Amino acid sequence: MAEDVKGESVASNDESDRAASDESLSNTMLTEGSCLLRRMEICVAEAEKRSGKNAVSMQETYTVYLVETRPMDAIAEGRNPPPDSLWRRYSEFELLRNYLIVTYPYIVVPPLPEKRAEFVWHKLSADNMDPDFVERRRIGLENFLLRVASHPVLSNNEMLYHFLTKEHGWKEMVYETGFQTKADSRLRALSATFRVRSPHKRLVEMKHYSDGLQSHTSQLLRARTRVADRLYAVYKVHGNYGRVFSEWSAIEKEMGDGLQSAGHHMDAYAASVDDILEEEEHYADQLKEYLSYAEALRAVCRKHELSQFELEMASQDLISKKQQREELATGIVRTFSLKGMTNKLFGQEAPEQREAKLNLLEELIAEGEETVKEKTAECDEHAEKAWADIVRFKDQKDKDLKEAFINYALMQISMCKKGIQVWSNAKECFLKM
């Protein structure tokens, strides 16, 4: 999946800053980039169980993952240095991701493997401690790191680098950036309902697309799980033939041998489904990644909406302040206001008070204009950068999923070939009956 990106050239952070807006809108393939993955080989090599006391001083068991890194130039030179390594928990990966999401609100940040097993067909374990689950999670975490480290923007992040290299004190470093407060306030704002007056057409379309992607992939995953369950039953039930043929063969002289050996093939057939379905889990994992990606995409669109909303609020505020100034200056009340009414009824204020008020307003208006300018720039920048990353994401998605479908077809082909083998063998045995 993400390993393919090693071969791709990616734009560096500096270059995208320098590039004109129209250039950055297209998915540029520049020659040399400063992408982290080109400089450093990364992998999540192992998983181990640990025990320790948690925050509330209770004993808990958790899994840690070994993150290994090696400098690329050393490998290129033929030296084979031992990798640097450190252990990370799933929660630390989560912390890294949350930090990236807050720091780069316009980037579709790669997702982590699922926290809890979902879309589980009944024989598959839903237990987080189950070795198969841990193994698939290890692969998912490695995939996450590879995707982040090969991203044109994300790969240059300092916290990412420290995550990979600084075992102790990394968490504190991240917290010190103060991203939490920003995260909390954004979260509050995003969860509120707000309406944007002039929405960004393309980003709204993307938001709807992300909703669709989420619902389609989850429907597909659910249906596939049910199919897997049923397939398991079909195969396993054939195992009963093994037992029954064996019993029957005991009383038959001529048919005995044929029945007995056919029964063995039926046992083999029943057993083969375990490997078949385990392989299919990888396909499910690939789809799950894009299910999570859909959420990330949606978040980018929503955050832009929020920026847009805040901009509109700021503009609105500025307009009303300017109106107030006009009223005060000219004495003409354009819009109905309580102040205006009381002025009419009880007379206007003294000129000194008016003067003071006007000055205050001028200050506020100047501030407001600055705010609007900033917010507009922020909004535009967000939209631009977001669109660039969305285009990159779309290409990656199309490529990855097409490959996933090809792999799925290969799995089905392998399953069919095994089926042909087993039943041909069984037929041979029956012929000997």
Place this chain on the structure above:
Amino acid sequence: MSGAKVPADISGHMLDLDEEEDLEVFSKNTSLAEGNPMPNSPDSMVNQFRLDEENEEEQQGAINKDIFVTVDNPESHISAIETFITYRVVTRTTRSEFDSSEYEVRRRYQDFLWLKSRLEENYPTLIVHPLPEKFVMKSMVERFNDDFIETRRKALHRFLNRITEHPILSCSHHFKVFLTDEELAPHRKLGPGFLSRMSETMRAMANSVRGLRSKLEEFAIMQEYVDDFSNNMCSVDKVTHRITKEHREYMDELKQYGPTYFQWAESEELLAEPLKGVGSCVEKCSKETEEQIQYLSEVLVPTLHEYVLCADTLKAVMRRRDNIQAEFEAKNEALASKTTDKEMLQEEVDDLADRVEQANNALRGDWSRWRTSMRADLKSAFISTAAKNVDYYEKCLAVWESFLLSQRGESMEQRNGADAS
């Protein structure tokens, strides 16, 4: 009805029928030899699963046969009292005992029952192929459901054909009457009445209470085999039903699964085509599964079911043989303890002794016949099933391989396109 043309040699050919209705009931290959239970759906390429060796056997059988019977054309008869189905039974024969060479009659299930009980009465230790059951308890199938009628028709057809293949049973007077007389009802009344049948059952019960003096070891072994065979057949039958059920549920889920790909494709651009590709592969595979299930239920399931019923038939045959021996032994004992009037009793005992001898010989002969045809039937059914499963996987393989080809071909084009630009 009366103008039905029946060609001289129908082995392997489609019958020339006037009504379209008949084509629904059975089409293509109605194999008569060996009662090979082949499915009759035009879609299934059934013939490719039949072995060459089997064909030869059947053709040889066909050459030696001089009587051919078919059961077809179910019709319902509605009267004030009852509604029932009749089947058309067509006979073609060159046997001299038959006045004509062609007969056509209509028979209902009760008539078949009559024939079976007459045969069992007259030939107590011969093995008569089972009739389909009166009712089907397992599934909530109506008696007049099309599938049920078709399944029953095929079983009735096999029942009669097994009789035609039997050197002794096919010469039975009652069989001839069944095939030729327009009206069977008068014959039904003429048979041994209810009371005489009751007394026979009671005699049998009394004898079984007495127990047999000595059972020839060969029959003891046979009994043991019959019991084991019965258990085994029930197990295989159960497993097969379970497999069919699981297949069906799998197919149902596949039918839900395919559409999720198409739904997703609607919101995609570049990805739409591969998505639709996968979706249509899943769809095609679910159709193949449907065919596979149909094959299973038309070939393996009925065959196993019949042999479950056969096991019961065998048990009844063994019981009847035991009863005959028990009767003889009882009379023999009575004779031994008698001092006067021995001659008449001696005659009776001698007759009974002959009867025992006949019964045992008949059973011995039929036993090996039955074993041979059992082996052939079950072997053939399992081989066909395995072959169909291979075919199923081969078809699915082709579906996915062509999808793979289309995808890989495309990415080749894309790469070439990228290089060019």
